[in-house]
Amino acid sequence: MASFATLFSLLTIAILSFSCSSQFILPIEKDPLTNLFYTSVGIGTPQHNFNLVIDIGGPTIWYDCNKNYNSSTYNPISCDSKLCPKFSGCTGCSGPFKPGCSNNTCAANIINPLVNAIFVGDTGNDVLFISHSKVSNLLSGCTESEVFTGEDVPLKNLPKTSKGILGLARTKLSLPKQLSSSSSHKLPNKFALCLPSSNKKGLGSLFIGGIPQQSSFFKFQLTKIPLVINPFSTAPIFTKGDASYEYFIDVKSIKVGGEILNFKSSLLSIDNKGNGGTKISTMKSFSVLHSSIYSTLVRDFVKKASDKKIKKVALVAPFGACFDFSTIGRTNTGLDVPTIDLVLQGGVEWTIYGGNSMVLVNKKVASLGFVDGGKKPTTSVVIGGHQLEDNLLEFDLVSSKLGFSSSLLLHNARCSNS
Structure with missing residues (x-):
């Protein structure tokens, strides 16, 4: 007869196999x-x-x-x-x-x-x-x-x-x-x-199906916020009355270096035509901002960077602020530059550190990885792929919530080796 330990081991394996296969x-x-x-x-x-x-x-x-x-x-x-x-x-x-x-x-x-x-x-x-x-x-x-x-x-x-x-x-x-x-x-x-x-x-x-309990990612505590449904479709083809099937979040304000940017806050709200607001996209390489938000972000970021003795250099398209790479320090979250915070519902903040805000365009130049979306974009803020890298995100479509970790670099981890 099989021992209790053997039966327990077999049962454990069966449970783990079921969990992993789910x-x-x-x-x-x-x-x-x-x-x-x-x-x-x-x-x-x-x-x-x-x-x-x-x-x-x-x-x-x-x-x-x-x-x-x-x-x-x-x-x-x-x-x-x-x-x-x-x-x-x-x-x-x-x-x-x-x-x-x-x-x-x-x-x-x-x-x-x-x-x-x-x-x-x-x-x-x-x-x-x-x-x-x-x-x-x-x-x-x-x-x-x-x-x-x-x-x-x-x-x-x-x-x-x-x-x-x-x-x-x-x-x-x-x-x-x-x-x-x-x-x-x-x-x-x-x-x-x-x-x-x-x-x-x-x-x-x-x-x-979500993050498996057996995954090393399961240990990370995720901050959960509501996913917002835009009542107007943002799809290229739709039927009148359709809501958007994309993922929007409720950003209330944006900070650079701890200070709130001064722009028309109504741009962050979805209006009665479905314009405005903030969505997440993996089809945009870099975050795309309404011109009013973008120009303010660049201006304040450059000023805060100058306070840190970071030297500005000639622009490299499509970016609006570029810097001498040799004048930027290093941290465990990437280049040591001013942080960018998305202030969400309830005062929760999604912090974007240098690893997600900066792009190394060549060996000597690092640029702010955001681009100008023009004066009449459908969506005011589109959070792009570069800003999502090494961040753990979980989309729960039953509770309509987004769980996010902010940068895994804070925990000496990455999406590729956790």
């Missing part, structure tokens, strides 16, 4: 040319591995099913199916049947936010391979990239190795929602993101 963990890499982030998933039969760009504001999963792609497990969704989103339209094809070429098929809106166009593809379900697991009947869009000609094509401005986009937005067809709705997985409707600052230090992580 969430999916995907590796995140950073593309050094575009500064975008992507992960790898397997799709179809036989399995085809695709690098998909991570878009937390993306409504769907879509990929390039070009002439070299096929899958025996692909099933197109018919136009009259309950799974076909309302007002999607219908597509057809005169060629041999394959993913991206079928008749009476529910059209998919292929959205690449880096291109000023919307492309049409097909909606279908197929198997998805993630975290060494096989997920059946996952809905996605696919499009044959080579049928599009001209300047705008679906994969434009994405990393050269990427073949589509993995959407994590607040929609029925995003990856977190589909996996939380699956009868075979029943994951919590949440996800966590930890973006790497460099592939040289290791890969980051995307946790579908």
Whole structure:
């Protein structure tokens, strides 16, 4: 008869295996040319591995099913199916049947936010391979990239190795929602993101279902704030009355070096047309600010930097403040520059240290990593990827809350080695 210790060990292993299998963990890499982030998933039969760009504001999963792609497990969704989103339209094809070429098929809106166009593809379900697991009947869009000609094509401005986009937005067809709705997985409707600052230090992580207890990230205490729903859609295509599926937070004010910036505070609120406010985006390399906010930030940051004897140098586009790298000190959170604080609801502060505020543009120059979004942007503050690196974020879509760590560098940790 097996000993109690043996039975206990087997039970422990079984519990841990169940816990680990209840969430999916995907590796995140950073593309050094575009500064975008992507992960790898397997799709179809036989399995085809695709690098998909991570878009937390993306409504769907879509990929390039070009002439070299096929899958025996692909099933197109018919136009009259309950799974076909309302007002999607219908597509057809005169060629041999394959993913991206079928008749009476529910059209998919292929959205690449880096291109000023919307492309049409097909909606279908197929198997998805993630975290060494096989997920059946996952809905996605696919499009044959080579049928599009001209300047705008679906994969434009994405990393050269990427073949589509993995959407994590607040929609029925995003990856977190589909996996939380699956009868075979029943994951919590949440996800966590930890973006790497460099592939040289290791890969980051995307946790579908939240941060696993077995992960070393679980030890970090997250500050939780409400996610705000913009009642007006910010999508490139939508139906009147749709709310935005992107992730907004309620920033009340912004500080530099502990002092509040002086700009029109109403820019931080969402107005009756859906303009203004603050959202989070992985498709913007650097945070983008309304011109009024940006000019004030740059002015006050330069003044505070001068107080620290940091020497200003000629600008390097697209940045509005650049400095002599040799005059900047070092700390465990990056370059020793004035901190930038996002003051949130209830007085909570999200502090941006030098590791996230500064960009080393060459060996001699470091620039403030924020850019001017113009005088009439739809959203006043878009927090971009550089400001999110080495920060642990958890999006809980049930409680509609965001948990954030601020810089993991404070704890001598990184997204890539924690």
